Amino acid sequence: YPSPRPTSPGGLSPYDKDAPIHTVDEFINGFMDELNFGRGVSLARSSRNDQYIALSKAVRQNLQARWMKTLARQYEEQAKSVAYLSAEYLLGRQLDNALLATGMTDVVEEGLDALGLSLDRLRAQETEPGLGNGGLGRLAACFVDSLATMSVPCIGYGIRYEYGIFRQEFEDGWQVEHSDRWLALGNPWEFPHPEHAVTVHFGGSTETYTDDRGRERTRWLPAWDVQGVPYNYMVPGYRNGRVNTLRLWSARATRAFDLRIFNAGDYVEAVRAQTFAENISKVLYPEDSTPQGKELRLQQQYFFVACSLRDQLENVLPKYFDLANLPDRVIFQLNDTHPVIAIPELMRLLVDEKGMEWDDAWAITQKCFAYTCHTLLPEALEVWSVELLGKLLPRHLEIIYKINEIFLDEVRAAYPGDEIKLRRMSIITDHPERSVRMAYLATIAGSKVNGVAALHSELLRDKVLPDFSAYWPDKFTNVTNGITPRRFIRLSNPGLSDLITQTLGDEGWVTDLERLRELEPHADDPAFREKFRQVKAANKQTLAQVLSTRDNITLPTDVMYDVMVKRLHEYKRQTLKLLHIVTLYEQILSGKVAVEDVMPRAFLFGAKAAPGYRIAKEIIALINAVGKTVNNDPQVQGRLTVAFPANYNVTLAERLIPAADLSEQISLAGKEASGTGNMKFALNGALTIGTDDGANVEIRQLVGDDNFFLFGMLEPEVEATIAEGYSPVSVYENNPQLKATIDLIASGHFSDGDRNRFEPVISNLLGEDRFLALADYAAYLEAQQRVEAAYADPDDWSRKAILNVARSGFFSSDRSMVDYIDRIWHTPAITQ
Template identity: 70%
Template sequence: MTHETDFHDDSRTVGETPEMATSVTGPQFEPTHERALTPAVGPARDVDGFVRQFLRELNYTQGVPLSRSTLNDQYLALARTVRHYLMQGWIRTGKRRRDAGDKVIGYLSAEYLLGRQLDNALLAAGLEDIAREAMKECGLDVDLLRSQEIEPGLGNGGLGRLAACFVDSLATMDVSCIGYGIRYEYGIFKQTFEDGRQVEVPDSWLALGSPWEFPQPDRAVQIDFGGHTERYTGDDGRERTRWVPAWDVQAVPYHLLVPGYRNGVVNTLRLWSAKATNAFDLQLFNQGDYAEAVRAQTFAENITKVLYPEDSTPQGRELRLQQQYFFVAASIKDFIRHTLPADFDLHRLPERIAFQLNDTHPVIAIPELMRILVDEHDFEWDEAWDVTKQCFDYTCHTLLPEALEVWPVDLLGRLLPRHLEIVYRLNEDFLARVREQFDGDEVRARRMSMVQENPVRAIRMAHLATVAATKVNGVAELHSQLLRDKVLPDFSEMWPDKFTNVTNGVTPRRFVRIANPGMSELVTEAIGEGWLTDLERLRELEPFADDAAFRERFRAVKAGNKERLRQLLHHRDGIDLPEGHLLDVMVKRLHEYKRQSLKLLHVVSLYQRLLSDEVDPESTTPRTVVFGAKAAPGYFMAKETIALINAVAATIDADERVAGRLAIAFPANYNVTLAETLIPAADLSEQISLAGKEASGTGNMKFALNGALTIGTDDGANVEIRQLVGDDNFFLFGMTEPRVAELQAKGYVPGDVYASSPRLKSAIDFLASGEATGGDPSRAAAVVDDLLSSDRFMALADFDAYVEAQEKVEATYADTEAWTRSAILNVARSGFFSSDRSMRDYLDRIWNVSARS
């Protein structure tokens, strides 16, 4: 069958069938007739129907025949074809939920790290085989087209990746959810290296088109900023306050479809883009003042220009606050105006929405809802507060005090004057309650106040969120306990029932089925279908750990995954990974508490040993260490650590004495797409943060689910991973959180640790001398000086224990059968870490909503 076309060649391949005739703009619009909701809507679910729709998209949307189309044309047409198949489910899901009056989960998150969409959409819709065969009939390779997709980098790390996993699970469980966020024109920067140092390049993810989104400008809402407030007397004789803004922008929604796994459910991710209300001044343009004529447009669009603008300047801090208010204000207005029925009684708002605050970024939503209820809908203050408190829940993702946002009062008052007044009054009411409950304890009141007095007067957003939220949760058992005991202890004493735990999880659809097809096929052969939506069924794999034939096949899958990674890194980065090595992987955001410096010290120590006469190089385990990390643009020590890792990597790579025994690979621009190939190839997962500093981690879960063994501290979700997989299948080292606190209280002196550990002293001296950095000691100076003078996250204190644990790693890896058995048991016992389970916990413990599946 031939499908080569010019526009007029074959009307069948480009003509519109009755099934294609439905035009939709979103689930809020009713179809013109009920037939639009029958299974006949959309192209036929067979190869020929897929080909017809693909060529229609290519011809009529891209405007080219197949014979003259580019790879990008073909990819865009394929993506839109798949989206067309999802639209039927989107319309049906929206209508069903409107008719039922479902309570909606409004997931408010400043980040969504979605990854590539094509693979996930094909999997969810059950179109993988049809699409592959259809592209083959058109003379195209679906794998080549998949590689054209640019993932939207709308997040910084685990927070955004978690949000993407959660909305995936809610769709798969048929829970009504709208994910709300920001459509950044430039996502997290593209990382490159120049002389080993990180250089940030704009992430132009929209440059070649974004086929998965569609705008709806008729649902734009106005967002106000600045100005002042004024008192006035209402028609009812009551004194009221109104906000008189100084300027405003338009928030335009862009929709992305979030399909559930093969259940026909399609939820919505609504991302907001800022546009000027009056974008163009024709008079100024005609006078020749072209820059001023479009100044309003430039100013407005800056709000959603880039993910997390550098906030070391006052302008950057203000832009961040603008971003946060912009997207939550748009989301609340959109829900009230366009999702609820026109005559809905807002006193019943908690029956229809649960807004989940994903960290402190969206917390300004709390005074915004109060403003809407009191100022725009004439609620009494107390009844507005009662409604507001029932609408919000708060997830805290950190244990680091500096990560709990505070906004200076002068900035908040200048940008959002009415909201500052509301926070002040909420704080007065709250502190009155604190004083009443705790016998006038003013010291406690100052600690708990939403208003920080020093070093500058500022609003503590975590305190505001905790006071307002129905529930406050941490993201791992240890994190939630430390949240209660150390981060927010006064609040947990006041409201012990408000605090709960929901351990994070990851979606097995993307991070097992898509990322690791070989292992997925092996698992399905062993235990049957159904485990992708019931991941606890992986427990059925346990007996296979003792099956020699299964272990051999498991190793073959891992070897295939390593080969896939070798090919990717060769073509993507020019990196040639050695064969036959233990693949030791540490990929995560570059932060001192995650302790990439500790891993580097270990590598330096291994390098020294290989150069010495104390061991036979042939008796050591060949090892390749893979780093993947981005540092925040203004984070000096993190960027120095990246530069040092690359300098050591270059030295080792150039040293023929260790060739084939030790290597470092640091591919630039680690992202979700790279993770999907790297994680299934890993043998060893590095989760070595200082105990008590990592909230949860989700990379640790992905590695375990893909058959890597973990070396880690008892921190974050490592604790639960170790408990589930067993001590024999986890390499534990390092201080516990109480021991860390004890040592810090006594006064930690890194120089004493350095002097007392010969192996540590040797590694640091080797670095400081320049021998590990191509003869240039300056490359290591900043990191070495910081470790010896401060070592805030105690890498030196855990070094000896870490080296001992790595020696156990080598001994275990030398026993191939024992290592494979442990790897299989890691997979079998990690089903708990599905984001589906996380969502069930949120539904049961926090939202009081039932899933349909």
């Protein structure tokens, strides 16, 4: 098979013949039709929402023709396709991306202008689909973007949550969650297909029977069911005429519910029962990397994979397709363990429903799945209690037991007498309660298992799944994560994009990001550095403007922007960043440092905490309290500014990242699987201060040690420190500055004299400090001094920043896709 490379723009004209809108006049006509006949309003009486929806529907017309053509080509070629199974897609706004992909921006801007409307204002009307928590969901969105751009057949499957990730607000600095009603004003980007609804069953029991060939078989007698309605979304390739599909499932009550209503005495009560079915796709669970083991979540997982498998077998494949050839036609990529219940589901479909023999079905299943692990945290590895799984999916539990039994027989034969190994490798564990280890099931069934950065894949092999990697060394591989350059530089950083295009001579870098290497010689050119600085300065102005209107935050624009944006998690160590800020402040208060000698900086945070994660919410409150005090203390003379805009999301990331000078990637070594924010910052010309963790390792190798501020323990040192019996209190007692810093917080200085207010954070740090923030504190401060020294030389800083951009091409998700294709999927690109 030919390994696809991204198709460069110009492969097809952005205004090819399939698109109905080419000119300003055609756009105006299309827009007015959508407004008058789609919305039923005149321009004069239309609301901004009417205008946004009409605009989106006019733009999407240009994609729809290409969408149908892509599907037709795919069908003609009967090509193998990727079915990406992910419980989350953190897509970000759709309108901008559609305009970019179609190349319609100028025509639309001109047309709207002629009508007295502003594209910027209409853009702002869109609520982003927040159907994910953080990195994992955003990665899925980047991957489907890259596959479309590379003309690789892919369908993304997921859940159309009615409420996505919660909207965060602060009340007295404390996080409060509001529901995200992203669908409230209508969604012009989805295509519902209720006529293609599929039924999914739950509960009940199983029974054995003898089939007409005299074979002993098992069947599932489920107790209840729901329907999954597919909602299709277009995934446009970048100016290549391709549009792939994202198919999100929404739950709806079945006829069975209707009948119950009909037969029930209490009609109103029976109608109410319908909402039970609809609850399944109601809300995204807001826990990132800490699954809760709730029944509704297991229902969600089974719901979307059962719909997706059914869709593949019955709608995507031709009639009378020989399922023995399934692995030639589709590879199901499991985005972490959330969709792993698809494995016993495929076995059930093949064995129970299609009458296949177990061994044949297992051979097919093993070739059809591959598993990506995204974590090293033991608490993030999903397990389901046998009791819950057996109640909800009794047949699947039996199948899992049988997979385990056959596998353990193999292990027994390979390691005779090693009962301990047997217990270690069993899918079923008895502690703390009898449960199913989903990562083990995925590893045993999958053709490949991959980690998401070089270090992560190594630790996954050696620390998390050592027995399995010893048994199947070839099953384990790495694919380092990536980010789409379309959204995360071309769209979000137009200033830098224009500078790159001017310098390189064409726009080809947008689909061939390694071409950024051509910028390297310009890093030494003073004129280029000056232009680069102007772009950064303009991005700061834009951000300051956005935060002023969005959050009523006042930001200086002539200072270093030091940015830490990611989910709030102890292992990511927002507290270490906070200790740095409080240290700088304490040094001013105590007179250790004259305020004139403090380097002016703005510290920007963005972070949501899982609503039930107490200590994470306390940390948010503390950041806000420190910000309030520092920002308002006249002794600081405005040199330190802390800004924490609420509700960090993709839309805000697109503004924050291009304005950053310094990227904070300070997780404890060995805890962050990869990180992808780190890549976005480097690509946008921020320097990283970071630990030797996740993809930071590869970023540093590529950009060079001189252009990266490394600090902190390495993973083996972390292990050794913990093994020796780590005592955070003694670190505190032996470092006077750390002591002064923590004591300032404990004194009530940031809490109107209330010494108890932040006691939970303090005692967590001094008593436990699970992620060794105090142990890395001194090294972090030292690295921050190196940052200040480097920033004092603007020309040299610019040089480093430009080299970060020039050497970040590797982190394109297009490259990640090439690696998945070569190492795991073996799917060719569509030609023509």
